[in-house]
Amino acid sequence: MALVVSNLSVGRNGDQVLDAVSFSLESGSLTALVGPNGAGKSTLLQAIAGQLPIGSGTVELHGATLLPALARRELALMPQRGEIAWDFPITVGELVDLGRLVAARPGCCDVEAALQRVGLVGLADRRLDQLSGGQQQRALLARTLVQPAQILLLDEPCAAIDPPSRTALLKVMGQLRDAGLTLLVSSHDWGLDLDAYDRVLVLDRTVLADGTPGQVRQALGDLRVGNHCCG
């Protein structure tokens, strides 16, 4: 297993956001992390990335406890759209190149190759806010590819983009999985797009269901949480 999360509990501003969360990720897998608003998806990704203090539990990477320094080297976190200053004066190429700032060793791609992998060739000199929402998300994804990380934590990369862009992004994520990267992708999507993932984790403070898309749909039906999750 690439990543093993055991009994993870995290609090924020005095509230318990995650309670005894346990799951593991295989190397070279594409996993969806779904749940309603406030379920703790972003908190979980940030805690795994070493951005939030862990109350209890452990996060292990290839059998070793994931300390912040190791997390920075082996994991890349792509934040939600709302965290990015899209009007910042920066070109696509310069944004992607920022990934190299944190790389102690080169990632899988240089800037040009990363842009090629996400289908943004020829847009390196374009200002970031001149791209469509889907292209902006792919530019951010390209930045994580320049980092040396083997595990990508993507926080709602498909939010607020049109269906064709979402399909294109899911295809890119599938290609990255095929190339051996491990992806954990938070999402609000409960529709057919879930089938693009190998596995689905349903989170609402704790893990409610874990399995293939089909297994999870079945489990959610049994749990009768679908209605409140699927808004």
Place this chain on the structure above:
Amino acid sequence: MLWWLQPLILALLVGALCPLSGTLLLVQRRLFQANLISHAVLPGLALAVALRLDPGVGGVVSGVAGALLAEQLSRGDRGSDGGDEAVLNTVLAGFLGLGVLLIPLLHIRVDLEAVLFGDLLAAGASDLVRTLVAFAAVLLLLGLRYRQLVYLGVDPMGAAAAGLPVRRLRLLLTLVTAFTVVSAMSAVGVVLVIALMGAPALLALTGALSLRQALVRSAALGLVISGAGFGLAIQPAINLPPGPLIGVLCMGLLPLAALRRR
């Protein structure tokens, strides 16, 4: 002797310096910090005068202390209810009030009008040195930390996740802002400095392809505005204080910025 040469050089230096710091703050969404620091310099300045120290040093210490106190008391997540804004404004007013109170309490003489609105024509060599030091500090920060500042500006959470020293970067930015504000004190005063930090930056950022380009543009704009303001102010037919005139000219940039952003 060209009596206007030294004040003009100071006006041009401050005119280029303030927009540089202002652009850095604006892209980090921290321009309000310049306003806070500009008001928070007063207690340190008064104490330094009482202790016969360089007023600039006292101002920098006091300005940074005000900014750090406001940051400590703010939670950073109270945007919706304006809680952090209330904290920042209260610290700003508190430091300004403390400074005004210290003047009679310490039995010192401080030309408050010159501190608040500048007195460019009375500026001396020490003001020039102070501005050059501030300029060097800004250029050093840009030279050593440019890409980190870009990362922090475009994606603060990603920057933290990537292990960038976010707190240290913000502290350095605060320090450089305090240097800038204090150095601009004699030229445009601590109240009007915010116009020179904000307006050229706003105009320069529109359509800039990189932060570097925006910095160069904003410095050039500030230099022109400051030089023009000074040149106009000393015309016998006009004969007005340069600081407020520069502030008014900066306001004239805002419609241009609004037009360009459409």
